[in-house]
Amino acid sequence: MRVAFVGKGGAGKSVVAGTFCRMLARTTSRGVVAIDSDPLPGLAFSLGVPSTDTQLPQDLVEKVGDDPASRWQLRPGMTVLEAVERYTLEAPDGVRFLQFGKLRGHVVAVGPSQQAFRVIVRELAETDLHLVGDLPGGTRQPFLGWIGFAEMVVVVAEATPSSMLSARRLARLADADGGRQVVAVANKTADPGDANVLQRFSGLRVVGEVPRDPAVGAAERAGVSLLDLAPTSPAAEAVSSLVDSLTDAMTKETS
Amino acid sequence: MKIAVVGKGGAGKTTTAAVLARTLARAGHRVVALDCDTNPNLGLSLGLGLDTTEALISLRDKVGDDVGHARSWNEIVARFGADAPDGVRLAVVSKIEDPDYGCP
Numbered sequence: 001m002r003v004a005f006v007g008k009g010g011a012g013k014s015v016v017a018g019t020f021c022r023m024l025a026r027t028t029s030r031g032v033v034a035i036d037s038d039p040l041p042g043l044a045f046s047l048g049v050p051s052t053d054t055q056l057p058q059d060l061v062e063k064v065g066d067d068p069a070s071r072w073q074l075r076p077g078m079t080v081l082e083a084v085e086r087y088t089l090e091a092p093d094g095v096r097f098l099q100f101g102k103l104r105g106h107v108v109a110v111g112p113s114q115q116a117f118r119v120i121v122r123e124l125a126e127t128d129l130h131l132v133g134d135l136p137g138g139t140r141q142p143f144l145g146w147i148g149f150a151e152m153v154v155v156v157a158e159a160t161p162s163s164m165l166s167a168r169r170l171a172r173l174a175d176a177d178g179g180r181q182v183v184a185v186a187n188k189t190a191d192p193g194d195a196n197v198l199q200r201f202s203g204l205r206v207v208g209e210v211p212r213d214p215a216v217g218a219a220e221r222a223g224v225s226l227l228d229l230a231p232t233s234p235a236a237e238a239v240s241s242l243v244d245s246l247t248d249a250m251t252k253e254t255s
Numbered sequence: 256m257k258i259a260v261v262g263k264g265g266a267g268k269t270t271t272a273a274v275l276a277r278t279l280a281r282a283g284h285r286v287v288a289l290d291c292d293t294n295p296n297l298g299l300s301l302g303l304g305l306d307t308t309e310a311l312i313s314l315r316d317k318v319g320d321d322v323g324h325a326r327s328w329n330e331i332v333a334r335f336g337a338d339a340p341d342g343v344r345l346a347v348v349s350k351i352e353d354p355d356y357g358c359p
Contacts, residue, residue, distance in 0.1 A: 008294060009264015040263050137264035140293035161305055162269070162296040169294065 002131040004150035008166035009137035012187040017134040018046025019239040025093040035133040048225030055101040058112040080123035125149040159194035167202040210238040273300030280341040301339040
């Protein structure tokens with residue numbers, strides 16, 4: 001499966017995506033690549049990877065022609081699977097962690113390293129590996145070239161007005177972008193009606209629900225993965241069952 | 256005084272900005288609250304409610320058809336803003352034309 005997690009800042013994308021990657025890896029024989037395209041740190045912590053700032057080597061890609069609009073490609077002799085093997089970090093449960101690179105100045109310089117990230121993500125979509133993306137927060141960035149790999153967009157949202165307003169905007173944008181299934185996960189639910197409230201407001205099918213859980217805050221404060229701090233916590237269990245829910249949702253769509 | 260509130264998603268930028276704006280207004284200052292977020296929710300935190308917050312955002316889409324562009328910042332705030340509680344004037348100014356790939 002190739003899924004992209006989006007949502008308002010603070011909705012819990014990284015925690016859900018990181019935990020989801022590891023639970024998915026435990027249930028599948030195929031590899032899982034965690035794609036971190038958020039220029040602010042988050043996914044590394046929720047996966048339990050020590051480094052929060054890796055960059056792909058500049059010579060991994062080369063430009064095809066001098067036209068600025070021309071596409072980049074992996075250097076001759078390099079395959080996408082070898083690039084993943086060599087240049088991504090190994091996270092717990094065998095997840096491979098691919099990172100866009102973090103902010104170093106006022107803007108992210110779009111150099112060869114960043115182009116390599118794009119090329120690898122593009123080519124990974126043609127492999128049988130599972131891809132799980134943690135996309136930048138908010139509504140603008142996800143649709144600026146980050147989401148192309150995904151066959152399903154998962155909007156992570158709380159049942160609060162601002163989070164649901166963002167979810168509704170994301171649903172519209174995803175719809176306008178076209179070609180992908182869009183579903184929602186209700187996060188930090190505190191009331192049995194929360195998932196319904198989100199479903200009604202956003203117009204999205206809510207395929208999973210993760211309860212408000214102090215273990216999530218504790219893991220975030222400690223800078224460790226929820227699965228390493230509290231593997232049997234309600235939130236961890238809920239994300240675990242999300243693996244089945246998303247697989248089901250995807251099967252329904254394609255069958 | 257001109258204050259910009261920044262931070263990571265979920266850190267509490269919008270709530271902080273809204274409380275600052277209303278607190279300053281209550282102390283007698285004239286306050287303009289600018290929502291510069293590309294996912295603008297400041298109206299909610301100021302207490303404007305969902306409908307007004309949404310209306311402020313969709314207003315931008317109308318510019319160019321029968322609604323003319325504003326010529327200055329003052330005009331943007333006056334014509335396209337909304338009155339929030341405590342006398343705060345809110346304007347949503349987050350629209351960026353043709354943002355570049357990787358632009359934060």
